[in-house]
Amino acid sequence: MAEAVAVDHLAGERSKAQFDVDAMKIVWAGSKHAFDIADRMARLVASDPVFRKDNRTMLERKELFKTTLRKAAHAWKRISQLHLTEEEAMMFRFFVDEPAYVDLHWGMFVPAIRGQGTEEQQKKWLPMAYKMQIIGCYAQTELGHGSNVQGLETTATFDPKSDEFIIHSPTLTSSKWWPGGLGKVSTHAVVYARLITDGQDHGINGFIVQLRSLDDHSPLPGVTIGDIGTKFGNGAYNTMDNGVLRFDHVRIPRNQMLMRVSQVTREGKFIQSDVPRQLLYGTMVFVRQTIVSDASKALSRAVCIAVRYSAVRRQFGSQDGGPETQVIDYKTQQDRLFPLLASAYAFRFVGEWLKWLYTDVTQRLQANDFSTLPEAHACTAGLKSLTTSTTADGIEECRKLCGGHGYLCSSGLPELFAVYVPACTYEGDNIVLLLQVARFLMKTVSRLGSGKQPVGTTAYMVKAPELMQCKCEVQEAKDWLKPTVILQAFEARSVRMAVNCAQNISKAQNPEEGFYELSADLVEAAVAHCQLIIVSKFIEKVEQEIHGHGVKEMLQILCNVYALSLIHKHLGDFISTGSITPKQGALANEQLRSLYSQVRPNAVAMVDAFNYTDHYLGSALGRYDGNVYPKLYEEAWKDPLNDSVVPDGYHEYIKPLLKQNFGVARL
Amino acid sequence: MAEAVAVDHLAGERSKAQFDVDAMKIVWAGSKHAFDIADRMARLVASDPVFRKDNRTMLERKELFKTTLRKAAHAWKRISQLHLTEEEAMMFRFFVDEPAYVDLHWGMFVPAIRGQGTEEQQKKWLPMAYKMQIIGCYAQTELGHGSNVQGLETTATFDPKSDEFIIHSPTLTSSKWWPGGLGKVSTHAVVYARLITDGQDHGINGFIVQLRSLDDHSPLPGVTIGDIGTKFGNGAYNTMDNGVLRFDHVRIPRNQMLMRVSQVTREGKFIQSDVPRQLLYGTMVFVRQTIVSDASKALSRAVCIAVRYSAVRRQFGSQDGGPETQVIDYKTQQDRLFPLLASAYAFRFVGEWLKWLYTDVTQRLQANDFSTLPEAHACTAGLKSLTTSTTADGIEECRKLCGGHGYLCSSGLPELFAVYVPACTYEGDNIVLLLQVARFLMKTVSRLGSGKQPVGTTAYMVKAPELMQCKCEVQEAKDWLKPTVILQAFEARSVRMAVNCAQNISKAQNPEEGFYELSADLVEAAVAHCQLIIVSKFIEKVEQEIHGHGVKEMLQILCNVYALSLIHKHLGDFISTGSITPKQGALANEQLRSLYSQVRPNAVAMVDAFNYTDHYLGSALGRYDGNVYPKLYEEAWKDPLNDSVVPDGYHEYIKPLLKQNFGVARL
Numbered sequence A, B: 001m002a003e004a005v006a007v008d009h010l011a012g013e014r015s016k017a018q019f020d021v022d023a024m025k026i027v028w029a030g031s032k033h034a035f036d037i038a039d040r041m042a043r044l045v046a047s048d049p050v051f052r053k054d055n056r057t058m059l060e061r062k063e064l065f066k067t068t069l070r071k072a073a074h075a076w077k078r079i080s081q082l083h084l085t086e087e088e089a090m091m092f093r094f095f096v097d098e099p100a101y102v103d104l105h106w107g108m109f110v111p112a113i114r115g116q117g118t119e120e121q122q123k124k125w126l127p128m129a130y131k132m133q134i135i136g137c138y139a140q141t142e143l144g145h146g147s148n149v150q151g152l153e154t155t156a157t158f159d160p161k162s163d164e165f166i167i168h169s170p171t172l173t174s175s176k177w178w179p180g181g182l183g184k185v186s187t188h189a190v191v192y193a194r195l196i197t198d199g200q201d202h203g204i205n206g207f208i209v210q211l212r213s214l215d216d217h218s219p220l221p222g223v224t225i226g227d228i229g230t231k232f233g234n235g236a237y238n239t240m241d242n243g244v245l246r247f248d249h250v251r252i253p254r255n256q257m258l259m260r261v262s263q264v265t266r267e268g269k270f271i272q273s274d275v276p277r278q279l280l281y282g283t284m285v286f287v288r289q290t291i292v293s294d295a296s297k298a299l300s301r302a303v304c305i306a307v308r309y310s311a312v313r314r315q316f317g318s319q320d321g322g323p324e325t326q327v328i329d330y331k332t333q334q335d336r337l338f339p340l341l342a343s344a345y346a347f348r349f350v351g352e353w354l355k356w357l358y359t360d361v362t363q364r365l366q367a368n369d370f371s372t373l374p375e376a377h378a379c380t381a382g383l384k385s386l387t388t389s390t391t392a393d394g395i396e397e398c399r400k401l402c403g404g405h406g407y408l409c410s411s412g413l414p415e416l417f418a419v420y421v422p423a424c425t426y427e428g429d430n431i432v433l434l435l436q437v438a439r440f441l442m443k444t445v446s447r448l449g450s451g452k453q454p455v456g457t458t459a460y461m462v463k464a465p466e467l468m469q470c471k472c473e474v475q476e477a478k479d480w481l482k483p484t485v486i487l488q489a490f491e492a493r494s495v496r497m498a499v500n501c502a503q504n505i506s507k508a509q510n511p512e513e514g515f516y517e518l519s520a521d522l523v524e525a526a527v528a529h530c531q532l533i534i535v536s537k538f539i540e541k542v543e544q545e546i547h548g549h550g551v552k553e554m555l556q557i558l559c560n561v562y563a564l565s566l567i568h569k570h571l572g573d574f575i576s577t578g579s580i581t582p583k584q585g586a587l588a589n590e591q592l593r594s595l596y597s598q599v600r601p602n603a604v605a606m607v608d609a610f611n612y613t614d615h616y617l618g619s620a621l622g623r624y625d626g627n628v629y630p631k632l633y634e635e636a637w638k639d640p641l642n643d644s645v646v647p648d649g650y651h652e653y654i655k656p657l658l659k660q661n662f663g664v665a666r667l
């Protein structure tokens, strides 16, 4: 966002750009419409003093939490006052940039009722939820069970006498643990519990449970709630009240079980409805698509900071007293930074495509077509895993790329990392997800030639016979610029790794045993498959019509950087499967180096295209104007430790040392 | 440490161990003597309530800092009262486990005077420093310059009239920035500044400068000091007062310039003494050896937590209502965890060897033998880089291995990560260091055949002619267990990568240009060389006499895990240099999998061998007794947010929402 600035230390960089930055902004945003909304919402938030966050990393937990409550309420008020649309409101909340109970209320509680509630239940609960007359959270995970949802221990026992369920926490490990918004705010929760009727266990179902009094907010009888304690980092996710919850025989009416896919009758009979359970997959696809989109935002934010600072920072290489070299000119810096820049764009486009996929899946579901669902489910699981892992690592790499100053909270990077990393764990642990992808791949491989055609992102596997044989035709570095060459290499690698795994599994005593023994290899095969998806979607994007001078060309370059840097990183896969030769690997690396030189003059403009405000970035190093040092200096003095020149504790703990009378002082 | 425990959820695991844990403890500690001291010091610290740290991540900065001052003073007092030896005192401070100004006082200020001061200067300053009548820090880095020390801007201008230096900060970027202990505590500093006599710039030299009054601790006239603000993470390095410092024409006597290697005479003449500047390398070797040793401690601590928790945590796979699978039994978990366990041991042994190297270097220096110094310097730079990078990433991986619970501060892992990561940046940015190693490697390669024999850790390069040609002889998986086979593969890869780089550089217009263009590849060659060093030192260790039932066998297994996991991770290097074939790569992976099965029953015992107290670990997940869940639950309730059931801010920011009257409330 082109703020009015007095100095612009990056003006020289900006003038070097070889493409139309404004046009790139539209591409990044998705459309002119989306750009306008994002731009307007970002400014609205940035100009509102309530949303300041520069002191967030210094506040102690209670104060921090109170400011979050204030921001959440203020955002709600502004959204109403300004009559923002749903799309605008989402953007507005995004730029407020602070995890809070509202995320779970809107992102999990409401969708759970929408997806799993009957029409009647939706009619009863949703209007209250939409108006926030009730605030809800999503209480699934327990102290003892996260990934294995089927292992949850909380019970919901039907009492036919009173037509009620008795919600109970029979063990310590059955305590609900982690739900966001639960600890201090939520009045209600969708609680997942083991349904028991007439002594029979029917597995996990969801129940709407009121937790707190709507009058004075105190927990209802039989309900124990608290916050589960400080989490990683200053500020960061500590604005969220992830909670613990225990039930002591709490009764709720029968009609508070979410009954879309299964019901309990007045008599206590359990009925599985004819609505297929796969319907629930639709919601997962939706949530994970959001996570992929968030990954591109978080990664681009970190990259924006690191690119700008790398252009400002100079170190070594002064000749004849001239200025030193900008660290962005060092090849090692480029080699770490530019693939992340490319990844940010890659994730942006695959996220866009996932949005389409979700619409597609939804329409098919409405037409009772479940055929693409397993593939879509596996694909989103894999993309969630890959993009969040890369983003988490990428943020930390960006922090290191900023040298010592990246370690200061005023760089914005430590908090970004700390707040981001749980994305690798929630909504499915990334390894557990990759194993699901692998399972799907093995199934797909086993069916090859059976007549059942692989669909969607696995469609390329039809070509398995050719792909197992084909030879990469690269002879000189520039051959690596051809999309067909890149695609073939990624497809060959992916198919061959999957087929290798399948063959090795078939050697085992039984498939389960084989899958288990080879699971580390299977995870690598799943990664290969998912990287192929991202590469192919990036290529597809670049093949579309794209407006603006030089925009398409720049994206083409980044697409190649993305693909070739992956080839370099996973060279062992590509060569050992024979998908490329060592010589071709070296040529890919050579081409990559020359692409870096093409990225270099455009790097700052490429991050300007994200259109992030200084408020959103929250970084002294990533400022739009590049005026880094005065800002770092200014921020330092705000630290509470600088309230006094002589620190608290001097008289008790420093002076006695210096005066050598610590023997008598009571240290 | 075998604490007296009521329950031991890990007893079953412990009984499975196939080796003598007590003997392994001695090997880990280095000797019976070292073990006894560590054991005793750890208990002393753990049993002293002043050193509690369970609330550290919840304290706001000022309170946190005050408790650190208290601990530092108390430690000093205890060390004196108990008449601890230097070795004991070091261990004592290590187990206090909290960064503080004392680290810089003992670790940098004192050594700087020892290494760079004349005998006279040492006699004057060291006794005061030893008694802590003065407290010092190491003020080198500035806002504008870290890696490039020669670019520092602070000036020390000799004034012949008064026989003084005038220390001055001419620009904002010349502000000293980062020195630990500077912000709030140090009374003195060794300040690095550009020496100017008679208008001539003589480059960077060190000066002892008093900063604060010894009476009331206020900064002396012309001196501005503050803390540079909050750093990454809760607790963590925020116990340290990294500081900012500006001088406004501050005068110090001429004899406060550290004059061992260069002097300024009364007349203002600059004299380079005949003591070679390389002497200063000796100190670097010492400091970096400490950092490598710390890496093994930090990594082993994270691994200890993750291994124990992975043995306690069960998820999925319950059969017939029996217990679920311990997550440590999943191959993906092993594949992420066991190489880190092996790395912890590998780093421990290479650290031990570095200690020997330092002694060797020191003895040679005393005998005026500088021949091994460049090699020793490059070697320690590379090992510092490699071990700290792996440790930083490894801690975060351990955190992820603990699933959601790893994200809680009570797991101990977030703070460990946050406090550890700057080790990748301070004492030399890891990439800058690897480039130094690469430069040394290129020099070594260029001299091959010139008659000048490569020494020390580069000695294997004499064999370059064979290593460029040799073929790996592995034919079946178990061939990978032979140390000679492993060594040859690592040597071949390393030499070939270095020679490749050298050849590519020689194609460039000039060597500097070539080095710059290829620096990303050079970094990879440097990594390959350093990994070889670690592998070879591990192999050497295992070839020594080692006591205790099964101890040597276990270390042999870990050594192979370390080497083979690196082969798998860097397969592209090994195959593309022709050091091994794809088939041999697959066999290495097969062998690795079967080694994991051998590690599995011994994993818990292998981390018990670190002998860490629960106090030192500071982790609800890593407890010795495995009694994880009650502890997590208990810790949660200590969070300040749980002080009240209804949170601060409810009336202002939650109730108005629920009651739908936020229009009138002043949100």
Ligand SMILES: Cc1cc2nc3c(=O)[nH]c(=O)nc-3n(C[C@H](O)[C@H](O)[C@H](O)COP(=O)(O)OP(=O)(O)OC[C@H]3O[C@@H](n4cnc5c(N)ncnc54)[C@H](O)[C@@H]3O)c2cc1C
Pocket: A104, A138, A139, A140, A141, A144, A145, A146, A147, A148, A177, A178, A179, A180, A237, A242, A422, A425, A426, A427, A428, A429, A431, A432, A435, B313, B315, B316, B327, B330, B331, B332, B333, B400, B401, B402, B403, B404, B405, B407
């Ligand atoms: C910040 C945050 C917010 C959250 N918000 C919510 C919320 O609002 N509501 C809610 O209900 N929950 C929430 N959660 C919980 C989250 O959904 C779980 O943490 C997540 O599902 C992972 O489960 P786990 O923690 O039990 O990990 P575990 O399953 O215990 O994982 C531990 C280790 O075991 C491995 N592992 C587990 N199973 C297998 C297997 N079958 N094969 C191989 N390896 C395996 C994993 O890879 C991992 O390395 C939140 C968590 C966090 C961190």
Ligand SMILES: Cc1cc2nc3c(=O)[nH]c(=O)nc-3n(C[C@H](O)[C@H](O)[C@H](O)COP(=O)(O)OP(=O)(O)OC[C@H]3O[C@@H](n4cnc5c(N)ncnc54)[C@H](O)[C@@H]3O)c2cc1C
Pocket: A313, A315, A316, A327, A330, A331, A332, A333, A400, A401, A402, A403, A404, A405, A407, B104, B138, B139, B140, B141, B144, B145, B146, B147, B148, B177, B178, B179, B180, B237, B242, B422, B425, B426, B427, B428, B429, B431, B432, B435
């Ligand atoms: C916690 C902490 C404690 C510290 N304590 C002290 C202390 O007590 N006293 C003290 O004096 N200092 C201290 N420092 C400062 C520390 O020594 C510097 O941060 C460190 O030397 C790195 O320098 P930098 O920050 O200038 O990084 P930069 O050099 O600015 O690095 C930025 C980026 O540029 C790259 N880069 C730089 N030069 C090159 C090159 N030639 N080729 C390729 N890439 C390059 C780096 O790899 C990095 O990615 C501390 C720092 C931290 C974080």
